[in-house]
Amino acid sequence: MFLRSLQIRGFKSFADKTVLEFAPGVSVIIGPNGSGKSNLVDAISWVLGEQGPRALRGGQMADVIFAGSPARPQLGMAEVKLVIDNSAGIIPVPMTEIEISRAIFRSGESEYRIGGQIVRLLDVQELLAESGIGRALHTIVSQGELDTILSNRPEDRRQYVEEAAGIAKHRKRKERAERKLAGLDQDLLRLQDVLAELKRQLKPLRQQAEMAKRHEELSAEADAISARLAAARLRSLLTERDRRTGGWEEGLARRKEARERLDALDEKVQGVADERARAVWALQEAEGTLRQAQEAKSGAEASLRHAVEQESVTRQALAAEATRGFRLQTLEDDAKRLEARLAEVSAELTQREVELEQAEIGFRQEQEQRRQVDEERRRISEEAAAHRAEMETLRRSLASHDRDRGRLDEQLTAVTQRRTAADAERDRLTEEIERLDAETAPLSERRSLLERERHGLADKVAELEEAFRHHGHRRDVLTARLHDIEETPGSRFLDGHRGRAIGLLGELVQAEDGWEAALAAGLGQLADAVVYLHGSDAVADAPEGDGAILAIAGGGPASFVIQGERTLLSIVAADPSARGLVCTVLKDIYLADTVQEAADKHARNPKAAFVTRDGVLVGPAVIRTTRRGDSRAAEIRRELAVVDHDLAQARAALRPKQERVEQIQREIAGLAERIEEADAGITRAAERLSRLEAELASLGKEEEILTQRLGGMDDAAAAWRDRLAQAEPITHELPELPRLAEPPIQARVAVETLRRDRSSLESRLSGVRVERESLAAQDPAALEAAVDAAGADRTAAERLLAQTEAALEEATVMRNAAAAAERAATEDEAQVNREWREASTQLERLREEYEDEDRVRGDLERRIRDAERLLREGHQREPQEAVAELSVDDTVESLEKRAELVQRRLGLLGRVNLLATGEFEVVQERHDFLARELDDVRKARRDLLEVIRRIEDEITVTFESAYRDVAAEFERLFKELFPGGEGRLIATEPGDLLNTGIEIEARPGRKRVKRISLLSGGERALTAMAFLFAIFRARPSPFYLMDEVEPALDDVNLHRFLKLLEGFASDSQVLIVTHQKRTMEVAGMMYGVSMGKDGTSKVVAQRLDEPGTPVRVGIESVIERVVVPAVVPEPDAVH
Incomplete structure (x- = not known):
């Protein structure tokens, strides 16, 4: 690479x-x-x-x-x-x-x-x-870095070796683990504080939750009893309604029958009124026909008289042809006489026609009046039916008004009583609030003083608690480290055999301060020895030793004594049970200040051993050094003792303040409880007062509404009574029909007679004149023809008279029949009216008789509806199902007693926090969750401590190997660069390879100086190169840049x-x-x-x-x- x-x-x-x-x-x-x-x-x-x-x-x-x-x-x-x-x-x-x-x-x-x-x-x-x-x-070695390497602290030089050995990643892992551990420690403290607080909250919350559960059960029982009570009351009301149903149905049937009879009579009254009207109309028609027949007869009689007279005249004229002159004179006289008579008749006819006209007008007026009265009777009959219906409605409205008014009066009385009681209760609550407020003032002042004192103490307690937690945390860390260090075969064996073994030898003996390493070196591996009082016990447990050293208490004095030397036993204190064993183990061991001094003294006293304060023991054929862990354990124990002492002091300082704080808290709690009770009383009173104020406002409004409703109902009832009083006279009597008007028949006959007389006179006068004229120019043949014509006229007049007489007779019969029918109809109408008044009186009597029953029934139906509505809306139950589920023993009285008992039990519970159940479950769930979290944090903390220990072991092993290799390469390279010189790397703390630094000793050839600062510039550069190239050789890298x-x-x-x-x-x-x-x-x-x-x-x-x-x-x-x-x-x- x-x-x-x-x-x-x-x-x-x-x-x-x-x-x-x-x-x-x-x-x-x-x-x-x-x-x-x-x-x-x-x-x-x-x-x-x-x-x-x-x-x-x-x-x-x-x-x-x-x-x-x-x-x-x-x-x-x-x-x-x-x-x-x-x-x-x-x-x-x-x-x-x-x-x-x-x-x-x-x-x-x-x-x-x-x-x-x-x-x-x-x-x-x-x-x-x-x-x-x-x-x-x-x-990468930059300019000036070589000198920096030599001038660095030993810990900084260690970083070069660690980086070359790949320890940096382990350091990172350890740092991350330690950060996690610190976070876990904080989490642990917080969890412990929170759990303590939650435990403090759980007890009162559990009690409140139990009370809330009891309150919930009693409330559920009260609701169930209330529902059953409502159902029982509904059943009682239904039973009462069933019991009264027979009487109500009988009354309804009788009133229905009377109503139907009155309705039938209404129809009959209308029918007979119509029948009488028809009879009157038929009578008027018959009288008109009779009048026409009479007039026709009068006309026929006049025509007959005229024809007879004309025939007589013509015959006389024919007979008197012989006496024509005399006849003419006679005719002249007759004509004058007839003209005078005609004038008289015409004058009388004119007077009689005027009288007839006045009589006809009076007759028509009487007929119109009768028609109007008949129409009025018909209208009144119709209005009477409507008035009867209105009266029935008014009576029902008045009956309902009386019932409603009685109920509203009761409600108004109850509201007034409740308002009076509420006013009294408001006054009482106001006084109660003032009294409780006066009581809480000194309590609040006292609590404020205590709160200030508590806050002052709380800060001090917090400081002491923080110190206590810090010491406790430090003690846990030290204990864990001590446990890791002291985890030896002896300690593991002792954990399972504490019955007969008394402890580890290293724990049964202590050295003076500063000599712990010397004691550890003197004890050597026996510090891990398990001490027994009896050898038989050690022999019995030996098969299970598993690498442990078993020691038996007992021993003797030193083999020899060196004058002027201090023994190791002089600076140790042992447990009495292990004192002999300690003397045996540590005898012949003396103290020295340095290793060289120990070696010199041992050379003079080869049978003795000498140990330094640093834990180096020089003895016969052995030089024994103390493991870093041994001295570290002693240091940790000393530190633990200091921490325990600090914990004791913190506890001693904390306890009185905590006791005072607890005392103040108890007093504050007592005051708070009293204040809370007073506040609760004030709150309850205030809430009650607020409810009372609202209730009073509601009652005032309700009273005002009831008063207004009563006033409105009274006004409506007064109007109904007025209308009823006005309607009753109308419905009692119908107006009587006026007498049937008689037509002016005599006047008509007189006028007709006069008209006939006038006509007859006019005819006679005309005949006389004709005859006179005829005589003047008389023609005998014409006279004979006139006689024949007059005879024919007479015969026709006779036949007409016979016909008019028959028609008059028939009209008279018809008029008499119509009059009889009119009288019968009038009598029937009077009878039907009497029957109607009797039926109306009977219906009114029945209505008054059953009015109270109707009021009771209406009130009962209203109560039943209220009970059903209460079950549906208040208890979400169907009324029929609720009533059906009742047993025979579920009476209203028994259920009221049970409801009263449950309410009394609810009252005994006092104030109940209804949310306590949910709060308790939430707090309990959180407590359980945090308890599990606390266990997980503790486990994670143990796991992290184990991880850190393994990482430290890995770092120690890796560094030890790299350091050993680098030190060997440095010595070799230094000799190459400085022939005859000597250089080496020295661990500043060889017992603590986890944190030790690296010192460089360099002695170039022909020089005795070893201090780096005394070397020349070139020598310093070569020494730094030797250090770097030793690292490069021991742990090669892919490339080097200089x-x-x-x-x-x-x-x-x-x-x-x-x-x-x-x-x-x-x-x-x-x-x-x-x-x-x-x-x-x-x-x-x-x-x-x-x-x-x-x-x-x-x-x-x-x-x-x-x-x-x-x-x-x-x-x-x-x-x-x-x-x-x-x-x-x-x-x-x-x-």
Whole structure:
């Protein structure tokens, strides 16, 4: 694996696209100062993920973009592409070539790509980490970094080894795990606090939920009883209605019968009235016919008299022809007499005609009056029927009004009573609110004082609790670490055999502060020994030892005593049961300040052992050091003791304040309960008062509405009664018909007689005149003809008279029959009217008789409808089904008692939080959920601790292996670079390889100094190179890039460096930026960088290992091409 090519565009001084093809082995990059050589190094660092602008020699990341020159404008972006050869498969991806690119824009946007696909920086770092190239880029050594390596802290030097060993990813995993662990610790604390709060809430909520459940059950029972009570009341009402139905039906039947009879009589009254009218009309027709017959008879009689007289005259004329003269005189006298008589008759006729005309007018007036009265009677009959219907409606309305008014009176009385009671209750509640408000004022003041005190204490308690939690958390962490450290075969064995074993030896003995490591070294592996009081118990448990050491308490004094030396036993304290065993184990062990002192003392006393404070024991044939874990366990125990002491102090300081806070909280709770009770009382009273106010307003409105309705009903009833009073006289009597008018028959006959007399006189006068004239010119033949004609006229007049007499007789009979019919019709009408009045009186009596029953029935029907509506709307039950489900024992009285009992039980419950059940379920569910979450968090915390422990073990193992290899390579390389010299790497904390730093000891040949600061510049550079190349040898990387690392070396040291470099050329890729020709000579490829006139960098390449071309010739060629055209750019053109 090596770098295949580098493509640069717009990066620093490389404005144009520049491509460098690389090859394995050593390659050098040369060029004048300021030409851009180091920009190539920066480009590789940048594309591999460098994030520090200062590491790229800039102020901000955008400074890597070409800034422009007098000849070239600035660019808007910079892009670098690096192609890595992965044919060896070192990076575990299915690609033989991996292209990594990075671009940045002046807008601040940037992107990474792998194989052309946009990725994250983390993806690039993880990909490179697989090949041993970490974020620190230890394979790229820039100018001045060699001295930085030596001046760094030991912990910083460790990073180079860790990066080369690939530990960075494990560190990342550990950091992520520790962040998760810290988050879990916070979650754990929060969960514990929340669970404690939820537990505190659950008990009262459970009680409230039980009360709410009981209230719900009683309410359901009350609703069920209420529904059954409503059904029982409906059944009672239905039974009452059934019981009264017989009487109601009988009354309805009797009233129906009377009504039907009255309706029939109404029709009969109308019929007889019509019949009488027809009879009157027939009588009038018959009288007219009779009058005409009489007139015809009178005319016939006059004609007959005239014919007789004419015949007599003509006969007399014929007989008296002989006495013609005398006859003429006689005729003259007769004519005068007849004229006088005619004048008298005409005068009398005129007078009689006037009288007849007046009589006819009176007769027609009487007929018109009778017709009008008849029409009035017919109208009144029709109106009487309508009035009777109206009266029936009015009576029903009045009856309904009386019922409704009685009900409204009852409602108004009830409303008035309720309003009076509500007024009294309002006054009482107002007084109650004032009293409770006066009681709560001092309680609230006291609670405020306590609240202020509690808040002051709460801050202190919070601080102490935070300290307590911090110490507790610290103790948990220390306990977990101690458990991890002390997880030994002995501890595991002791966990299962605590009955007879008394403990681990290391736990039964303690050393003075600072001597824990010495005690651990003195005990050695016996610190993990399981101590028994009796040997038989140890023998019995031995088969299950599984690698554990079993020790038996007991022992003896030291074998010998060295005068003037302190024994290890003098600074330890042991459990009484294990004191003898401790003496046996630690006897003959003495104390020393240093290892050298211990060795010297042991040389003088070879049978004794000496141990230092740091835990190094020098004894017979052994030098024993203390495991870092042993001393670390002792340190953790000391720290645990300090933490326990801090916990005890925090607990001691916290307890009285918590007790005071609890006391205040109890007092506040008591006050709050009293205030809450008072507030609840005030709230209840206020709510009740509010309801009362609303009820009073409603009652006032209802009273006003009822009063208005009563007034309206009374007005309507008064109007109905007036109309009824006005209608009753109309319906009692019909007007009597006036007497039937008699026609003026006598006047008519008299006038007719006078008319006939006048006609007769006129005829006689005419005859006399004719006769007189005839006598004057008498012709005997004519007289005979006149006699014959007069006889014929007489015969015709007789026949006409006979006909008129027959017609008169017939008309008289018809007139008499019509008069009889009219009298009969009048009598029938009077009879029917009497029957109608009797039927109307009977119907009114029945109506009054059953009016109360109708009112009771209407009230009962209304109550039944109300009960059915209550069941449907109030209880969502069908009335028939609800009544059918009742048993015989479900009486109204028994159900009312049960309802009263349930209501009393509900009242005994007092105030109930009806939402408590849901709240309790929510809190319980949340508590259970959080409890499970707490278990999961604890398990996750244990798992994370285990993960961290495994990661630390892996880091320790990996680092230990890498450190050992790097230390060995450093010693070898140092000897190559400094013949006769000695150099080594020293772990600052060998017992803690997880966190130890690395110190460098270097002693060049012929020098005794080991301090790095006393070395020369060249020696420091070679020492740093030895450290870096030791890392490169121990944990090789794909490539190495060095920027002018050898300027401080003289020829000898440069020769040693180049020799070392040649050793890497065979199996590694090394890129070196240099000005040294000797360095150029070891390269197989040379790149020359020059700065053009336009202020941009250009690159030329030349292979130096081509056959037939001397190396020096190739070098000179490149130098000539790079150095000769180069010009010194203006200051503002230099990037």
